[in-house]
Amino acid sequence: MHRFESKHPMKKTCTSIVLGPYFCSAFVAMLIIACIIGGAAMALADPNIEHNSASSFDFAILPQVSQDDVKASLSKISGANACGECHASEFAAWKQSTHFATWSTMHRNAKAKEIAKKMGYTKGIKRNDLCLTCHYTSRWKDEAAKPFAGVSCESCHGPAQDWIDVHKDYGGKEFNIDNETAEHKTTRLEACDKAGMLRSAQVYRIAKNCYTCHTVPNESLVNVGGHPAGSAFELVAWSQGEVRHNYFYSPDQKNRQATADRRRLLFVVGHLTDLEFSLRALAKAEKKGKYLSAMMRRVNNVLKKLDKIQSAHSISQVATALTAVPRREAGDKPQHAGKLKISLSSLTSLIDVADAVSQATKAFANQHDGSDLAAIDSLLPIVADYRGVAQN
Numbered sequence: 001m002h003r004f005e006s007k008h009p010m011k012k013t014c015t016s017i018v019l020g021p022y023f024c025s026a027f028v029a030m031l032i033i034a035c036i037i038g039g040a041a042m043a044l045a046d047p048n049i050e051h052n053s054a055s056s057f058d059f060a061i062l063p064q065v066s067q068d069d070v071k072a073s074l075s076k077i078s079g080a081n082a083c084g085e086c087h088a089s090e091f092a093a094w095k096q097s098t099h100f101a102t103w104s105t106m107h108r109n110a111k112a113k114e115i116a117k118k119m120g121y122t123k124g125i126k127r128n129d130l131c132l133t134c135h136y137t138s139r140w141k142d143e144a145a146k147p148f149a150g151v152s153c154e155s156c157h158g159p160a161q162d163w164i165d166v167h168k169d170y171g172g173k174e175f176n177i178d179n180e181t182a183e184h185k186t187t188r189l190e191a192c193d194k195a196g197m198l199r200s201a202q203v204y205r206i207a208k209n210c211y212t213c214h215t216v217p218n219e220s221l222v223n224v225g226g227h228p229a230g231s232a233f234e235l236v237a238w239s240q241g242e243v244r245h246n247y248f249y250s251p252d253q254k255n256r257q258a259t260a261d262r263r264r265l266l267f268v269v270g271h272l273t274d275l276e277f278s279l280r281a282l283a284k285a286e287k288k289g290k291y292l293s294a295m296m297r298r299v300n301n302v303l304k305k306l307d308k309i310q311s312a313h314s315i316s317q318v319a320t321a322l323t324a325v326p327r328r329e330a331g332d333k334p335q336h337a338g339k340l341k342i343s344l345s346s347l348t349s350l351i352d353v354a355d356a357v358s359q360a361t362k363a364f365a366n367q368h369d370g371s372d373l374a375a376i377d378s379l380l381p382i383v384a385d386y387r388g389v390a391q392n
C-alpha cells in the first residue's frame with residue numbers, strides 16, 4: 001500500500017496569488033530532454049513503479065542540449081503562481097525556502113559575481129544561461145530563457161503546460177478524489193508521466209532531479225569559476241527540512257515528515273542515486289584539479305555509506321550496484337581498500353558503471369516500499385540533522 005494513496009481532498013480554499021514577474025525555470029526544460037534521451041519502458045498500473053518516460057534533465061551530463069530542446073521545454077512552464085492557486089500551503093512553504101530566497105539574493109552575492117567574472121561572464125547572473133540552469137526557473141520569452149523565480153515548482157515537478165489540467169481532473173465534474181474510477185486514475189497518472197510530470201511516487205526520478213543540480217557536474221565551473229563542487233546532499237535530510245511540503249496527502253493537512261517507510265526508501269534510493277551521479281560527474285573530468293578530487297571523494301564517500309547500509313541490512317539491488325563499481329583491494333595500502341579503482345585515462349568507462357547503478361536503483365525502487373528496511377534506521381538522519389526548518 002502506498003502512502004500517497006490515502007484520500008484527503010485538498011483544502012477547499014484556493015487563494016489566488018499574484019506575484020509579479022514570476023515565471024518558471026530553464027532547468028526543468030532540460031528535465032524533459034533527458035527524459036527523452038534516457039526514456040525506458042514503463043509499467044504504469046502501480047503507482048510504486050518507477051515510470052521512466054520522462055526523467056531528470058542532464059544538461060551538464062549530456063554533451064549538448066540544443067536550443068530547440070531548451071525552447072520546447074521552457075515554453076511549457078506555467079509559473080509558480082499557476083500552482084499556488086490550488087496549492088496554497090505548498091506555495092507558502094516554498095516561499096520560506098532557500099530555493100525561493102535565492103531569487104532576491106544570488107545576483108547580489110559577491111561570491112556569485114566573482115564566479116561569473118572568473119568564468120568570463122560580463123552580464124548579470126540572471127542573464128547567464130549557465131547560472132540559470134541551476135539557480136532559477138525560467139520561461140521562454142523573446143527567444144531567450146527569462147528567469148522568474150529561484151528554484152520553483154516546475155524545476156522539481158516538470159514543466160506543467162501538458163499536465164497541469166490533466167493531473168487534477170478526476171474524470172469530469174461529478175468525480176473527485178474519493179470516487180475517481182481506478183481505470184481513470186491509471187490513465188490519468190499515465191498521461192501525467194507522458195507529459196513529464198514528476199510525482200511523489202517516483203522516488204528515483206525525484207532523487208535524480210535533485211542530484212542533477214546538487215552534484216554540480218561542470219568541471220570548468222568548479223576549476224575555473226571556483227564554484228562549490230556539489231552539495232553534501234543526502235535526500236532525507238535535504239528533503240525533510242525547509243524543502244518539505246507534505247500537506248496534500250496528510251490527513252489533517254499538516255506538513256508532517258515522510259513516514260518511516262518512505263524515509264528508508266528515500267535514504268537508500270538517495271545514496272544509490274548519489275553514487276550514480278557522482279560517477280557520471282567524475283566521468284566528465286578531463287584533468288587533475290579541484291573538480292576531479294572532489295568527485296573522486298564524493299564517489300568514495302558514498303561507497304562507504306552504501307557499504308554501511310549493506311552491513312546493516314543486505315539488499316540485493318545495492319549489492320548489484322556495488323558489484324558494478326571497480327574497487328581497490330587491500331593489498332599493500334590497506335587505507336585504500338574499497339576505494340574506486342580507476343585511472344585518469346579511463347574515467348569515461350564510469351558511464352557504463354553509472355548505467356548499471358541506475359538499473360539497480362530502478363529495480364530497488366520498484367520492489368521496495370521501505371517497510372522491510374527497519375534494520376537501517378540507526379543510519380538515517382534525525383530531525384535535528386534536517387536541512388533548514390520545515391513550515392507547519
Ligand code: HEC
Pocket residue numbers: 004010078079080082083084085086087153154157160164167168177198199200201
Ligand atoms: C486547479 C487546481 C490545481 C492547480 C492549478 C495545480 N494543481 Fe497540482 N494538484 C491538484 C489536485 C486536485 C491534485 C491531486 C491529484 C490526485 O489526487 O492525484 C494535485 C496534485 C499535485 C501533485 C501531487 C501528485 C502526486 O501524486 O504526488 C503535485 C506534485 C502537483 N499537484 C503539482 C502542481 C504544480 C507544480 C502545479 C503548477 C504548475 C499544480 N500542481 C497546479 C490541483 C491543482
Ligand code: HEC
Pocket residue numbers: 060109111112113115116119125128130131132133134135212213214215216217218221225227228230231232
Ligand atoms: C549544475 C548546477 C549549478 C550551476 C550550473 C551553477 N550553480 Fe551555483 N550552486 C549550485 C548548487 C547546488 C549550490 C549549493 C552548493 C552547496 O550546497 O553548498 C550552488 C551555490 C552557489 C553559490 C554559493 C556559494 C557559497 O560559497 O556560498 C554561488 C555564489 C553560486 N552557486 C553561483 C553560481 C554562478 C554565478 C553560476 C553561473 C556562473 C552558478 N552558480 C552555476 C548549483 C549550480
Ligand code: HEC
Pocket residue numbers: 027098099101102106133134135136151155156206209210211213214235238239241242243387388
Ligand atoms: C534546478 C536545480 C536544483 C534542483 C532540481 C534542486 N535544487 Fe536544491 N538548491 C539548488 C541551488 C542552486 C541551491 C543553493 C541556493 C543558494 O544558496 O542560494 C539549493 C539549495 C538547497 C537547499 C538549501 C541548502 C542549504 O544550504 O541549507 C536544500 C535543503 C535543497 N536545495 C534541497 C533540494 C532537494 C531535496 C531537491 C530535490 C527534491 C533539490 N534541492 C533540487 C538547486 C537545485
Ligand code: HEC
Pocket residue numbers: 080083084087090091092094099151152153154155156157199200206239243245246247248249250258
Ligand atoms: C526542490 C524541489 C521541489 C520544489 C521546488 C517543489 N517541490 Fe513539490 N515536491 C517535491 C518532492 C521531493 C515531493 C515529494 C515529497 C516527499 O515525498 O517527501 C513533492 C511533493 C509535492 C506535492 C505532493 C505532496 C503533498 O503532500 O503536498 C505537491 C502537491 C507539490 N509537491 C506541489 C508543489 C508546488 C505547488 C510547488 C511550488 C510552490 C512545489 N511543489 C515545489 C519537490 C519539490
